Amino acid sequence: MRCMKYQKICWMRSGTQSALSTKECRGTRRRSQMTEEEILHSHFGEWGSMRRDYLRRTQPEEWARMVREGIAEQYLRDYDDAVYDQFVQMTEEACKRDGVTEELKKRDVMKWIRAYNSVLAEVREILRYEVMPPIEEASM
Template sequence: MNELKPRIHDEDTGLDYILVGDYYIPAIELPEDDDRPIGKWGRMHQAYLEETNPLLLNHLILTGRLHTYLADLNEQAQERYRIIVQQVMEAEGVTEDLKRRSQWEWIKAMNSIANRAEEVIKSEMINA
């Protein structure tokens, strides 16, 4: 019987495999230079991928790009969220003056703005 090699390389996928017992397991390492957090938006998008597109999720995991992909998406979503909140605050006249005059009105307005901005981000970036 043929002796199995302890390590092989698949040219089609570009992945290396290590022999563990009788099975070859992909030799996957996380990139060490990317220590950015994936954050709330990245975790939400990962859950969306798990439900709707597991093939893409597995591809990102196997190629070692999942963390970078989710961290990039999280940063873009945070910036987009900030811009949306700022624009809606200006459009609806929610200012620091309102905050000084009536804190409860300001809190209600900001909660409404935050909820709407989150829904926009979910529909545009997370569930897309």
């Protein structure tokens, strides 16, 4: 079993099973308690909004509990911040690995743009899988 932590967020994976754990999030101070409708019409950044939609679709009981307890809004904000930080870190690492540097940018801008876009696409794909594992995997 492996635990992937992003600040206040943790979900456990064991084989093909995935379970969300928000126990660490429960102790956080609430900004305000939004209704589910307000949460659904709010934007929590790319990753927080993606996670909200995923949880509603694949774990409706957990989502309802989070809304009822008033932790959904803070969870999504913290989640977006944490995944964005990981996105930045992974992008920097992939740029170093692939030689996407300022020097390349000065020498050949178009090559740099292609390489940088490739890095962004790779990192987004990796994180998208972390934020939204395949539904058949999450529903087991």
